[in-house]
Amino acid sequence: MDIPFSYQKLLANQISIPSQLLSDYQSLSLNETDLVVVLHILHLQQSGILLPTFDQIAHSMTLNANEVSNVLKKLRNQSLLHIEQVKDESNQDQEWYSLSPLFNRLYEQEETSTKEEEGKLFQLFEQEFARTLSPIEIDTVSHWLDEDQFKPPLIKAALREAVLMGKLNFRYIDRILNEWKKKGIRSTQDVKQETASQQVQQAPKEKRDTSVYYNWLEE
Structure with a gap:
């Protein structure tokens, strides 16, 4: 079956996210705005920007940089997001937003339930x-x-x-x-x-x- 070019483009230009995040983000006291900020971070990291600025995250949103900053502060205060160091291909240290705490908490809650x-x-x-x-x-x-x-x-x-x-x-x-x-x-x-x-x-x-x-x- 031939897939229309526009649909091929759609399939190629996407990010993978756990369905658990979409269904259970409220269990972590997150709202829709918080969720979209998380999705933008994942999207930017997939494109190679490991520690996007507030402006970069806000670029495709209706939020401004200050509002994005407040969301990130909320995520950090709730221990759902950390700034960590990672080695790049040149063995150089780079900082990045790690969302591992968020996903760990998400699946820990599922296991407990x-x-x-x-x-x-x-x-x-x-x-x-x-x-x-x-x-x-x-x-x-x-x-x-x-x-x-x-x-x-x-x-x-x-x-x-x-x-x-x-x-x-x-x-x-x-x-x-x-x-x-x-x-x-x-x-x-x-x-x-x-x-x-x-x-x-x-x-x-x-x-x-x-x-x-x-x-x-x-x-």
Whole structure:
């Protein structure tokens, strides 16, 4: 397929940024202005300007140099940006704006949030089973999380399906998750869409109320 020249130019003239930055910058108490300043720093550094001046950053923005200075001061005060030294190709010391602290904090928060969510998942299982999980059951949940890479919300959804079907056991939950995996279902939204599709197909021949649940493993 031939890509239009203008689109080729667009693809070539871009910077790579973590999607996590766009989705979670507010968790670091940053606003949209702070975010755009960070993006301009990344853009300028990609073009070889490691320590851009306030004027260089403000050049393509509606902010003036003083306002850019205030944003950088905020980032430094929050320990999200440091000025560090780096060796260039000639082994000469150069200073640059390091945003590593910002990205480290960003992903540390994600990891902490994930661990908290996983902890609540184990509590939910014990609540539904009305007992403490056995070591083998704990290993099973850990395998779903670490090896199969199922997200906690999806595992919760499978647990809910087992509860609604009156088949509260780990083998049944495991079969549900593997059935979803075969179908390419990786989120609770995928589950809802697939459930709705199956309910429509079964409506003429099903007498029971399928508005609450759907038996994923029914032949």
